[in-house]
Amino acid sequence: MNKYKEVVIQSYSDYFNYLKNELITLHIENYFYGLIIISLLVFILELLFPWRKNQPIIRKDFWLDTFYMFFNFFLLNLIILMALNNVTAQLFNDFLGVFGMNLESLHLIDLSHVPKVVALLIFFVVADFVQWNTHRLLHRVDFFWNFHKVHHSVKQMGFAAHLRYHWMEPVVYKTLLYVPMAIIGGYSIQDVFIVHFVAITIGHLNHANIGWDYGPLKYIFNNPKMHIWHHSKEMPRKYGANFGISLSIWDYLFGSNYIPKDGKDIELGFEDDEKFPNSFIEQELYPLKLKNEA
Numbered sequence: 683m684n685k686y687k688e689v690v691i692q693s694y695s696d697y698f699n700y701l702k703n704e705l706i707t708l709h710i711e712n713y714f715y716g717l718i719i720i721s722l723l724v725f726i727l728e729l730l731f732p733w734r735k736n737q738p739i740i741r742k743d744f745w746l747d748t749f750y751m752f753f754n755f756f757l758l759n760l761i762i763l764m765a766l767n768n769v770t771a772q773l774f775n776d777f778l779g780v781f782g783m784n785l786e787s788l789h790l791i792d793l794s795h796v797p798k799v800v801a802l803l804i805f806f807v808v809a810d811f812v813q814w815n816t817h818r819l820l821h822r823v824d825f826f827w828n829f830h831k832v833h834h835s836v837k838q839m840g841f842a843a844h845l846r847y848h849w850m851e852p853v854v855y856k857t858l859l860y861v862p863m864a865i866i867g868g869y870s871i872q873d874v875f876i877v878h879f880v881a882i883t884i885g886h887l888n889h890a891n892i893g894w895d896y897g898p899l900k901y902i903f904n905n906p907k908m909h910i911w912h913h914s915k916e917m918p919r920k921y922g923a924n925f926g927i928s929l930s931i932w933d934y935l936f937g938s939n940y941i942p943k944d945g946k947d948i949e950l951g952f953e954d955d956e957k958f959p960n961s962f963i964e965q966e967l968y969p970l971k972l973k974n975e976a
Contacts, residue, residue: 713755713756713875713878714756716879716882717751717752717755717882720879720882720883720886721751721841721842721886724841724883724886724887724890725841727887727890727892728840728841728890728891728892731892731893731894732891732892733891733892733893733906733946734838734839734891734946734947737838737840737891738838741838741839741840741891742837742838743836743837743838743843743846743960744840744842746846746960746961746962747836747840747842747843747845747846748842749962750842750845750846750847750962751842751844751845751846753962754845754846754847754849754852755845758849758852790865790866791804791865791866791867791868792867792868793805793866793867793868793869793873794867794868794869795868798873801868801869801873802873802876802877804866805866805869805873805874805877806877806880806881806928807929808862808863808866809859809862809863809877809881810881810926810927810928810929810932811929811932812858812859812862812863813855813859813927814925814926814927814929814932814933815858816854816855816858816859817925817926817927818921818925818938819854819858820851820854821921821922821925822921826850826854828968828969829848829850829851829854829969830847830848830851831952831955831958831968831969832846832847832848832965832966832968833846833847833848833851834913834950834951834952834955835951835952835955835958835965836889836913836950836951837950837951837955838950839889839890839891839906839910839913839950840889840890840891841886841887841889841890841891842889843889844882844885844886844888844889845885848965848966848969849966850969880928881927881928884903884904884927884928885927885928887905887906888904888905888906888908888909889906889909890906891906892906893906893907893946894906894907895907895908900930901930901931901934902929902930902931903928903929903930904924904926904927904928904929904930905930907941907944907945908924908926908930908933908939908941909924909926910945910946910948910950911923911924911940911941911942911945911948912924912925913950913951914945914948914949914950915948915949915950915951915952915953915955916948916949917940919940923938923939923940924938924939924940924941925938
């Protein structure tokens with residue numbers, strides 16, 4: 683137990699120092715300023731090419747979503763995720779040690795032996811496919827759906843809505859992503875940064891007030907005209923549709939695509955969302971209150 687306690691303490695110390703360094707040091711892999719730059723660029727696109735022209739520039743819950751964006755992208759790692767991730771890695775490595783194995787022995791694919799572009803593509807596609815399946819799980823299992831409702835409580839879509847989600851979601855995503863990504867070796871921290879920010883950019887665009895579908899590329903990349911239907915309040919399919927995170931191809935391959943018409947003015951949300959809390963604290967506590975009332 684002392685070993686895991688040390689992992690937790692070291693995780694908090696390392697991430698705090700990392701976050702402090704991000705704020706005061708400019709470098710090519712700076713997540714803090716990278717997020718700000720991407721957000722500003724997509725916000726400018728919303729101003730230049732607004733799809734819903736009657737939607738206010740500072741839309742409903744704009745500031746709440748902005749808070750969620752920075753909380754989930756940075757502070758959540760400090761409070762929960764980094765320590766949890768490192769403890770999970772240590773536990774998994776100790777479990778493998780019982781069988782005389784380690785994390786490196788699980789590597790079935792070594793990306794260091796393929797061209798960089800191919801390596802990044804493999805990393806991106808594998809991660810996105812796992813996340814697509816995880817997203818479907820969030821809709822199909824009531825326990826997870828109660829957490830995912832936070833994201834679907836958005837009533838006016840904009841780029842910052844991308845990172846409005848309950849803290850439990852990344853716990854689920856990271857847990858289910860851990861083993862599949864453990865079989866891939868040979869990628870660097872720079873590779874993770876590139877893939878992560880490509881996904882963030884696509885996610886921001888998917889939620890932005892922009893009426894783009896990318897033409898023929900809509901069958902490969904998720905896009906605003908497709909993703910708006912994922913947030914539709916009126917959905918004939920019980921568990922929803924268009925679960926793509928970055929790629930839409932999974933929805934087209936497995937039949938979960940749904941774009942019946944132009945969705946510019948459809949109502950967003952879910953059944954009885956008028957009863958859903960409006961503040962950050964109440965939204966974070968919502969699933970726990972449901973459990974206590976059950």
